[in-house]
Amino acid sequence: MQTVTDAAALRAAIRGWRTAGQTVGLVPTMGNLHAGHHSLLKLARDRADRVVASVFVNPTQFGPGEDFERYPRTLAQDQAGLAEAGCDILFAPEVSTMYPFGPAASVSIHVPLLTETLEGAHRPGHFDGVATIVAKLFNLVQPDLAVFGQKDFQQLRVIERMVRDLSLPIKVMAAPTLREDDGLALSSRNQYLSPAERARAPQIHATLIQMRELFVQGGHAWQALEQAASARLQRAGFVPDYVAIRRAEDLGAPSVDERTGLVALVAARLGNTRLIDNLIFD
Numbered sequence: 001m002q003t004v005t006d007a008a009a010l011r012a013a014i015r016g017w018r019t020a021g022q023t024v025g026l027v028p029t030m031g032n033l034h035a036g037h038h039s040l041l042k043l044a045r046d047r048a049d050r051v052v053a054s055v056f057v058n059p060t061q062f063g064p065g066e067d068f069e070r071y072p073r074t075l076a077q078d079q080a081g082l083a084e085a086g087c088d089i090l091f092a093p094e095v096s097t098m099y100p101f102g103p104a105a106s107v108s109i110h111v112p113l114l115t116e117t118l119e120g121a122h123r124p125g126h127f128d129g130v131a132t133i134v135a136k137l138f139n140l141v142q143p144d145l146a147v148f149g150q151k152d153f154q155q156l157r158v159i160e161r162m163v164r165d166l167s168l169p170i171k172v173m174a175a176p177t178l179r180e181d182d183g184l185a186l187s188s189r190n191q192y193l194s195p196a197e198r199a200r201a202p203q204i205h206a207t208l209i210q211m212r213e214l215f216v217q218g219g220h221a222w223q224a225l226e227q228a229a230s231a232r233l234q235r236a237g238f239v240p241d242y243v244a245i246r247r248a249e250d251l252g253a254p255s256v257d258e259r260t261g262l263v264a265l266v267a268a269r270l271g272n273t274r275l276i277d278n279l280i281f282d
């Protein structure tokens, strides 16, 4: 595996593959890789001849007061894991490579509507940062396919929308959420949790499962399920940002009798850690 930090070297390596008629898959990450990231890499490996993984803690998707500075940076460890997993190129650029005019002066991509709710409402500007950096990575790598995790469900929808609206010739693939045995979704941010918080954290997944069970039983308006789930999380010591049942397709609020194609999404704080998760109801 080659580790590349500059754009010209990345393009040169990929040009060689293209000349040989090989397809390219991209797995964008912020590093501190865990088994969830490796499952994305495996999917890319299965579907493309060559795989590029990027590790870049993108400043423009973090708001003031968020964890940009303390976000775990473990490049040497990520490099070893990726090499072992059969990644062809690790692209680990500096901020100045991705933002030659500085993050604050960057061209920015805004995906309307979808980004105004849920994560977008609680992290203003977050999805502009995500769409912008993903578009930049797509332009540099020009992959045939790119893999994203369903754990960041709204992010996946935002990227799908961007790709379609900008007519990018890239297949966006969704990978299922990998979990710990107790149900907690793997996330780099889990390591911020104290042992007591870690013991409570699986309540998010348990609450989502219960919501789905009650929904399938019927007789509960989805708004009542949202409220009950939010109350359950608060009793368990969380401060929920949102607990929402939405249409999986466009994240709009379902109509009263809508029973299929729904997803429940949660973002909640536990101490200083903000966790997100979701569960598809079908």
Ligand SMILES: Nc1ncnc2c1ncn2[C@@H]1O[C@H](COP(=O)(O)OP(=O)(O)OP(=O)(O)O)[C@@H](O)[C@H]1O
Pocket: 028, 029, 030, 031, 036, 037, 039, 040, 147, 148, 149, 150, 151, 152, 175, 176, 177, 178, 179, 185, 186, 187, 188, 189, 190
């Ligand atoms: N548990 C998981 N299962 C599957 N994919 C995941 C999981 N966690 C993250 N991913 C996916 O990996 C990609 C990179 O995510 P990222 O580097 O932000 O990891 P993360 O562990 O989710 O970190 P964070 O704590 O920032 O949310 C994204 O497409 C994300 O959806």
Ligand SMILES: CC(C)(CO)[C@@H](O)C(=O)[O-]
Pocket: 028, 029, 030, 056, 058, 061, 130, 133, 134, 152, 155
């Ligand atoms: C897609 C992404 C790598 C863009 O920085 C990030 O939002 C993430 O890790 O999910």
Ligand code: BAL
Pocket: 061, 062, 152, 155
């Ligand atoms: N996993 C999404 C990246 C973020 O929270 O900024």
